[in-house]
Amino acid sequence: MRLFILGLGYSAGHFVRKFGGAFSHVAGTVRDPAKRNDLAGIEVHAFSGSRPGDATLERISEADVLLVSIPPGNGGDPAIAAFADVLAERRRKIIYLSTIGVYGDHGGAWVDESTPPQAAFERTRLRLAAEQAWTNNGSGHVAILRLAGIYGPGRNALVTLRAGTARRIVKPGQVFNRIHADDIASAIMAAILHGRGGTWNVCDDEPAPPQDVIAYAAQLMGVAPPPEEAFETAEMSAMARSFYASSARVSNAKLKCEFGVTLAYPTYREALDALWRAGEGR
Incomplete structure (x- = not known):
């Protein structure tokens, strides 16, 4: 198989290191x-949304698998706009990395892939439009992977605690979902090997209040956790505050059942334990 990745960011780079x-x-x-x-x-290859080079178009044309992790912008999905013609040339497997943020707020209740998305924010509307555009434009099987909050080596609560930037902002009833980069990589590979398209949530087994994750990391490090801050009075950017507007527990049952994925890190505790042993946050 020949693989082409649109957007070699954190998750895609981790996938290549594990399964390249x-x-x-x-x-x-x-x-x-x-x-x-x-x-x-x-x-x-260089690509920033403008006209791609001929070599880039050729490599995409040759690819058996396309992994897409470029987010949409105000003008829509830049990759669809740039590569629509070459995408239609042949059938291939397309994996589009989306976000569980499309579900919106459910007051902490459980949701799954059958739950109708909510376009409460412009970024959600753009993401849903991008999901649909890839489903419509991809010639072949298109798998939409809706990722939870991403963490892993170099990007975790141990690192932010050591850097002095971790905060414990408390909003009663608030939970976030998360997923380790290793488990994202496994889900991508399972989607590539799977025989059809569709939508799958990629998250761990335990949605949890964000302050609990910071407290557990502090316990591993043997340091005092930062003080709790009430969400109502905490100083936050408008973007950061907007993430607290949604609270839902996202199910990964379909991922496990249809892909047969066994999570390496079913909760943040196993993941932080392993990251601490590996030297993170020291």
Whole structure:
């Protein structure tokens, strides 16, 4: 299989490091290749939403699998706009990385893939439109993976605690869903090997209040957790505050049942334990 990745960010890069050996050729796009030194073994192409180069179009045309992790912008999905013609040329497997944020607020109740999305924010409307655009434009099986909050090496509560930037903002009843980068990689590979398209949630087993995750990380590090701050009076950006407007417990039952995925880190505790043993936050 030949793999092309639109948007070599954190999750896609982690996938290549874990499963890149399964492909005969791996290529992908970044905004500015000169600013990236972490992409050894990957053929890198520049793409920032403008007209792509001929070499990029050729590699996408040859790809058996397309992994898409470029978010939509105000003008829609930039990759659809740039590559629509070449996408229609042949059938291939397309994996589109979306977000569980499309479900909106359910007051902490459980939701699954059958729950109607809510376009409460412009970013949600754009994401839902992008999901539909890839489903409509992809010639082949299109798998939509709705990811929970992403964490893993270099991006976790241990790191923010050590940096002094962790906060325990408390909003009664608020829970967030999360997923480790290793489990995202496993879900992507399972979607590639799966025989059809559809939508799957990619999250762990335990939605939890965000302050509990920080407290557990502090316990591992043997430090005092930051003080609790009431959500109503906490100083936050408008964007950060908007994430607290939605609270839902997202089910991963379909991911496990249809893909046969066994999570390496079913809760944040196993993940933080492993990250701490690996030296994170020290």
